[in-house]
Amino acid sequence: MKRLLLHICCGPCAITTLTTLRDQGFAVTGLFYNPNIHPLTEYARRRDGCLEVAGRLGVQVIVKDDEYDPKVWFRDVAQRETNRCFHCYARRLERTAAIARKGGFDGFSTTLLYSRHQKHEVIAGLGRDMATKATPFVYHDFRQGWSEGIETSKAWGVYRQQYCGCLYSENERYARLLNGPKQTANSARPETEGRE
Ligand code: SF4
Structure with missing residues (x-):
């Protein structure tokens, strides 16, 4: 069975992704590495949601709490905020x-490919660019299981976030509440319930 390392951004996005990869025959290990999530309390809620889903599905997760350093993430995007998602994806995928x-996995992938709110083609392109022959990027359009993932996350009571993750996206969420539905920056559209 091929071993795959799956970057996981949150619990709801992990459900369909993990079950799909398992159905495809992969032995999946999760990786929770997301220095883009602010503030720390929100990071902890998403990490715990990820671990809850993984526990239900019997998947082990490497948690990189020791690498949760927003300063490093902000340095990546400073002065290039309009293109910040590219750099945010790149750091996590790299x-x-x-x-x-290093771990000798047969491939890697990410739950970011599940979200309809993310820049799907950018994520897929970055993953392909970072692939090697020995460790390929495993692409799948997990958005096909979008509704199923949402329904299951609700049934399981998994924490469902209200903004993408960074301080900018949280600010945009509240700016919308203050200023109406107008878009204020480059992140994807607002959500009133869940933001997977
Ligand atoms: S909006 Fe989301 S993907 Fe874009 S930079 Fe912020 S956390 Fe990263």
């Missing part, structure tokens, strides 16, 4: 690919 290579 770390996932590096750990997968």
Whole structure:
């Protein structure tokens, strides 16, 4: 059975992704590495949601709390905020690919491919760019299982976030509440319930 390292951004996005990869025959290990999530209390809630889903599905997760350093993440995006999602994806995928290579995994992937709110083609392109022959990027359009993932996360009572993750996206969420539905920056559209 092929071993795959899956970057996980949160619990709800992990449900369909994990079950799909398992159905495809992969032995999956999760990786929770998300220095983009602010503040720390929100990071902890999403991490715990990820661990709850993994526990229900019998999946082990590597948790990189020791690498939760928002300063490093902010340095990545400073002065290039309009393109911040690219750099945010890149940091998380680069770390996932590096750990997968070091750990001798047969491939890597990410739950970011599940979200309809993320820039799907950018994520897929970055993953392919970081792939090596020994450690390929495993692409699948997990958005096909979007509704199923949402329904299951609600049934399981898994924490469902209200903004993408960074301080900018949280600010945009509240700016919308103050200013109406107008878009204020480059992150994806607002949600009133869940933001997977
Ligand atoms: S909006 Fe989401 S993907 Fe984009 S930079 Fe912020 S946390 Fe990262």
